[in-house]
Amino acid sequence: MKIPFGTISITKQSRSLIDTILDSGRVSNGKYVREFEQRFAKLTETTEAVALSSGTDADALALAVLHDFGASRDDEVIVPALSFVATGNAVLQAGFKPVFVDVERDTLNIDPTQIEKVISKKTRAIMPVHLMGKPAKMDEIMKIAQKHKLVVVEDAAEAHGAVYKGKNIGTIGDMAAYSLYLAHIITTIEGGIVTTNNEEFAEILRSLRCHGRACKCKVCVVNTNSGNCKKRFEHGRDIRFVFERVGYSCKMNEIEAAVGIGSLDMYKEIINKRRYNLLTMIERFGKFSEYIATIHEEKQEKIGPHAFPMIVQEKAPFSRDQLTNYLDKNGIDTRDLFVSMPTQCPGFNFLGHTLGEFPIAEYIGNNGLHIGVHQDLSDEHIDYFIDTVEKFLELHVN
16 A cells, blocks of 8 residues: 655646636736635635745745834844744745744644743744644743734644634734645645735735835736736836835746635645544554654644654664654655754754754654645555554564
């Protein structure tokens, strides 16, 4: 049996929309992107959503908004040490310095008790990551942010459908950045989106995604390449070529939006199946906890069913690599559970961190892995996964 890490569902409606878009010749950011944005905002219960070309762009542009409110390019953003490297990259791309905080082993997320220790006069924001869809401790994070007047940008890349104390992840901080990559619950193949309840933030985001363009008329908001701008020659200039801020080029296109619209149509079906798979795996995996740990869903939360993480425990008489190789040989596709960005990612060496500064993130970086929980997996796949892990332990544990 094969258990691939991810899958993608492209609906008949998406295929039909793609044909319509190709026939129209209007394939760049336009009305279908706007439809996708409106539906995503409604789903997350936010008032605004701005679609972009990747989840990394979503992180970077959400932070870049801060430049409109007095942030400087040497200011700091606090992030967890453990995450997919895009989190750290996005801070740098936005013109800030990432300041890292170790994580909690049981949640995989930033340790709130360590945040205030690294706050300085240059700190402008906290970016908690809801890793593997497990909600970070947002109550504690928001209290710290309010105390120190910091913006909170939720990295919700993997947290589609996650809930914390009755609130959707993505609605608790000032903004939230989602990935829409093909392995995620809602996908546009490649893509990202920022949600917010702040109309001014959304306006700035729409400008940032199109080189910092000034024009805010409805035509240009819907179609950034429109030739029908009503304000085009205000003040004797083509306002489409007036740029108010340093911007980016990271618009979503119509074809990607068409895939996303179909994904939203299937959202309830997909997320219910993925949550069933995740929670079933968590429950059945409990018997292995002495040697391999995983996350658990607490009463006050719903985990966004992105993937199933595993951490090989200290007392295990085998390594993460041995487990990974065994699963791979038996057709179960795995991924490492990321690394400590500041100390295990060579790209961040210039920041001057050394091994040992972030012991929990580093341990997970050396001993963590994850597999998919996607909608194409059945009970038979889960049975096979559990049986395979059991056989592995029989081979390695006396």
